[in-house]
Amino acid sequence: xxxxxxxxxxxxxxxxxxxxxxxxxxxxxxxxxxxxxxxxxxxxxxxxxxxxxxxxxxxxxxxxxxxxxxxxxxxxxxxxxxxxxxxxxxxx
Numbered sequence: 001x002x003x004x005x006x007x008x009x010x011x012x013x014x015x016x017x018x019x020x021x022x023x024x025x026x027x028x029x030x031x032x033x034x035x036x037x038x039x040x041x042x043x044x045x046x047x048x049x050x051x052x053x054x055x056x057x058x059x060x061x062x063x064x065x066x067x068x069x070x071x072x073x074x075x076x077x078x079x080x081x082x083x084x085x086x087x088x089x090x091x092x
Contacts, residue, residue, distance in 0.1 A: 011074040018067040025060025027053035 030049050 006074070006077060008074055008078060012071060015067045015070040015074070018070070019064060022060045022064040022067065025056055025063065027057040 030046060
């Protein structure tokens with residue numbers, strides 16, 4: 001039977017690294033608005049910027065969830081591995 005080797009420390013480290021990077025996906029405020037202009041493109045540009053920031057933030061949120069899932073799977077795998085190991089030791 002093949003053996004699956006997983007370095008739990010490396011998996012946890014990568015999950016933590018992903019989570020740290022998620023903080024760079026915080027939305028920004030549009031700098032220096034031109035509230036005096038009546039050009040339609042100015043308003044459309046503001047809407048597009050806010051929309052892109054919402055998408056940017058949502059990406060960070062989902063990336064955080066993925067990092068949490070990686071960590072959770074690592075923990076569950078360790079629990080499963082310990083359970084199977086105990087069963088095999090009892091069966092011998």
